[in-house]
Amino acid sequence: MNLLWLQGLSCSGNTQSFLCAEDPELWEVLDGYNIVFHPALTYDRDEEGVVRDFLSGGKELDLFLVEGAVGGNERSLCGKPFSRVVRELSERARYVVAVGNCAVFGNVPALMSENVSGLQFRFTERGGLLGKRFRSREGMPVINLSGCPIHPSWLSYVLLSIQRGKDIPLDELGRPRELYSHLTHHGCIRNEYFEWKVEAEEFGRKEGCLFYHLGCRGPMTHASCNRILWNGVSSKTRAGMPCVGCTEYDFPRENMLETQHLMGLPQDLPLGVSKRGYVLISGVAKTFAPERLRKRLIDEDK
Numbered sequence: 001m002n003l004l005w006l007q008g009l010s011c012s013g014n015t016q017s018f019l020c021a022e023d024p025e026l027w028e029v030l031d032g033y034n035i036v037f038h039p040a041l042t043y044d045r046d047e048e049g050v051v052r053d054f055l056s057g058g059k060e061l062d063l064f065l066v067e068g069a070v071g072g073n074e075r076s077l078c079g080k081p082f083s084r085v086v087r088e089l090s091e092r093a094r095y096v097v098a099v100g101n102c103a104v105f106g107n108v109p110a111l112m113s114e115n116v117s118g119l120q121f122r123f124t125e126r127g128g129l130l131g132k133r134f135r136s137r138e139g140m141p142v143i144n145l146s147g148c149p150i151h152p153s154w155l156s157y158v159l160l161s162i163q164r165g166k167d168i169p170l171d172e173l174g175r176p177r178e179l180y181s182h183l184t185h186h187g188c189i190r191n192e193y194f195e196w197k198v199e200a201e202e203f204g205r206k207e208g209c210l211f212y213h214l215g216c217r218g219p220m221t222h223a224s225c226n227r228i229l230w231n232g233v234s235s236k237t238r239a240g241m242p243c244v245g246c247t248e249y250d251f252p253r254e255n256m257l258e259t260q261h262l263m264g265l266p267q268d269l270p271l272g273v274s275k276r277g278y279v280l281i282s283g284v285a286k287t288f289a290p291e292r293l294r295k296r297l298i299d300e301d302k
């Protein structure tokens with residue numbers, strides 16, 4: 001299967017992440033694909049010549065991956081604005097995959113220009129470059145892999161599923177359900193601190209939950225970061241850094257490392273939790289929190 005990967009307005013973070021794929025290894029994932037162009041893996045190939053071949057129908061386009069946002073003051077390719085080339089190639093592709101939050105929702109580049117968007121979204125608005133009704137030749141909307149950057153295994157899942165002819169069920173934002181049905185909160189080792197409302201005092205500490213003051217979006221962010229660990233061992237919250245919600249359509253937000261409060265309550269409550277329920281449960285939890293949760297896990301003075 002012919003695979004084409006182009007970069008729009010991007011920092012290359014998703015390429016860098018994907019090059020670290022190790023479970024399975026990058027080469028195992030790409031084994032069944034003919035990588036016709038990728039900005040890092042085939043850097044010495046003639047990008048324009050390759051794209052021209054696909055545009056003219058001289059080569060069948062099976063899998064088209066786009067990294068980065070599109071539109072605005074962008075580069076040109078084959079004498080056309082980059083976004084026009086992306087639109088034309090998307091119509092020819094069997095599958096289109098938006099790799100990373102910029103290609104999915106627009107992210108930072110879309111904050112800087114109104115004319116920049118993701119492939120089928122611009123933040124919360126549906127449409128983007130290709131429009132709400134876009135379907136690839138296999139009848140699928142853009143397969144959205146949001147994240148800043150994505151975990152390499154998320155793309156491996158998509159590539160291997162396509163290669164093996166398996167269905168990829170998507171959620172309402174076009175993201176694979178297998179990867180985005182859980183919340184970052186699921187699998188976080190700080191859940192007990194969350195339940196008893198024991199707050200982390202600073203970043204990088206082993207103890208405490210980062211939701212109450214340090215901005216953690218784990219309870220409202222769809223991502224498998226604590227289920228499919230980074231480098232096989234860790235995640236932001238495991239390392240003492242709040243989840244910043246980088247897989248969601250409202251990323252990036254202002255003041256991401258602090259929790260916004262309204263009348264003493266976190267402005268955004270865990271998904272599906274009512275204000276009343278939160279007040280009732282968190283008040284009781286804080287009062288009865290076990291004493292051991294207030295102590296250091298490893299007493300460094302001993």
Ligand code: SF4
Pocket residue numbers: 184185186188189190191192194208209210211216217218219237242243
């Ligand atoms: S640190 Fe974040 S993800 Fe972990 S338990 Fe607290 S709110 Fe949930």
